[in-house]
Amino acid sequence: MRDNGATSRSEALYERAQKVLPGGVSRNTVLRSPYPVYAAHAEGCYITDVDGVERIDFANNMASLIHGHAHPAIVAAVADQMTRGTAYTMATEAEIRYAEHLCSRNDGFDQLRFVNSGTEAVMAALKVSRAFTGRPKIAKVEGAYHGSYDFAEVSQTAAPANWGGVDAPESVPVSHGTPRGVLDDVVVLPFNDVERAVQILDRHSDDIACVLVDLMPHRVGLCPATQDFVDALRSWTTANGALLVADEVITFRGRCGGAQQGYNLRPDLTAMAKMIGGGFPVGAIAGRREVMQVMNPRSDDYRVPHSGTFSANPITMTAGRTAMELFDEEAVARLNNLNRLAMDEMTGAISRRGVEASVSGAGSLFQIHMTNPAPTNYRDAYPAPEVAARLSRFVDLLLGNGILLASSGTGILSTPMGEDEIGQLVAAVDRSLAGL
Numbered sequence: 001m002r003d004n005g006a007t008s009r010s011e012a013l014y015e016r017a018q019k020v021l022p023g024g025v026s027r028n029t030v031l032r033s034p035y036p037v038y039a040a041h042a043e044g045c046y047i048t049d050v051d052g053v054e055r056i057d058f059a060n061n062m063a064s065l066i067h068g069h070a071h072p073a074i075v076a077a078v079a080d081q082m083t084r085g086t087a088y089t090m091a092t093e094a095e096i097r098y099a100e101h102l103c104s105r106n107d108g109f110d111q112l113r114f115v116n117s118g119t120e121a122v123m124a125a126l127k128v129s130r131a132f133t134g135r136p137k138i139a140k141v142e143g144a145y146h147g148s149y150d151f152a153e154v155s156q157t158a159a160p161a162n163w164g165g166v167d168a169p170e171s172v173p174v175s176h177g178t179p180r181g182v183l184d185d186v187v188v189l190p191f192n193d194v195e196r197a198v199q200i201l202d203r204h205s206d207d208i209a210c211v212l213v214d215l216m217p218h219r220v221g222l223c224p225a226t227q228d229f230v231d232a233l234r235s236w237t238t239a240n241g242a243l244l245v246a247d248e249v250i251t252f253r254g255r256c257g258g259a260q261q262g263y264n265l266r267p268d269l270t271a272m273a274k275m276i277g278g279g280f281p282v283g284a285i286a287g288r289r290e291v292m293q294v295m296n297p298r299s300d301d302y303r304v305p306h307s308g309t310f311s312a313n314p315i316t317m318t319a320g321r322t323a324m325e326l327f328d329e330e331a332v333a334r335l336n337n338l339n340r341l342a343m344d345e346m347t348g349a350i351s352r353r354g355v356e357a358s359v360s361g362a363g364s365l366f367q368i369h370m371t372n373p374a375p376t377n378y379r380d381a382y383p384a385p386e387v388a389a390r391l392s393r394f395v396d397l398l399l400g401n402g403i404l405l406a407s408s409g410t411g412i413l414s415t416p417m418g419e420d421e422i423g424q425l426v427a428a429v430d431r432s433l434a435g436l
């Protein structure tokens, strides 16, 4: 027992935290009931909390760590850069080297600009799309999370009471006070429903600047987009003078140059973030030269002034390049194979236990659902209260069994993992299912 009656260091820290941080945290993601677990240190794919409990980290800071924690090559590269300064009001070669590397991974990346988060990358992509096309509206998939820019977050938390008919989903605000104008300028599409999506887009064809799509939106059930859906969005945007923006903030890890390569898709713009920072805050927007030129102050087409105090700082550039150079074709394939093994074995454990659950995912990401079959669109994925409660209990049981997952039941692999860690994951899933 601690001085203040708390039974663990995490509980005691949370009591202090609530006095100075609304809800006790700066990001809701780390909240758990009755209190968050506080990290002490981490190495590779293992993380230890302030009470000394070690777990395998399948959350990887919400998919932002591709090599787990404290990878020696990243630590050494960053430490070396730190001794020479962390940020300057001068451009650096580190920025050029990293831009060259990222552009070399995907033929559709003629140019890119760095920012500091996925939210910012998506925001920049939407602003560039509006500036390039001269149109006001964006279209996005119902329920998909694209960060917290007003327009990008519309309908991310739509609920049965306000989501409207599936033929014309409502634009539902996330934050109270979202201006009506924002909602009017966002067109909401059902995921993987080609016919309805095209009908909805057709109603706004003169006004749509871009269609924003995540190829495997995690809040829509981590179900991959179908090739038909992706093809339909690509042809509709091309035919109607709109841009296609891929949000690869999470899915970029699926292939060397992003999950889009698995679809033979060339979006006009791609938003990236998370793992491309090598463990540091990052975002990037990449795409066609002609479109990117609206951000070029030296171009006749200059339409979007763009800056950011910490954008392309040499720490992030160094960490990001080091991480991504290590995440080559071979490393991507190995991790994806490991994820397939994990998904197959967890599915096997679920069916042997005969419980109502399922696993979805692709690349190096999986999600465990307390429904069977796994959801394939946002309305299916929207959990009944008892299903949400079961999932939360399951994720807690896993935590007690040595596995840290994101609270949505999402698991994210990192390169230090091997078959041993997958074996431990499957055994923990099996025990937790039994404990439900």
Ligand SMILES: Cc1ncc(COP(=O)(O)O)c(C=O)c1O
Pocket: 062, 116, 117, 118, 119, 120, 122, 145, 146, 147, 148, 214, 247, 248, 249, 250, 273, 274
């Ligand atoms: C698909 C997607 N886009 C954008 C974002 C926003 O990224 P950030 O948290 O870096 O602002 C996220 C974050 O989870 C995301 O999952």
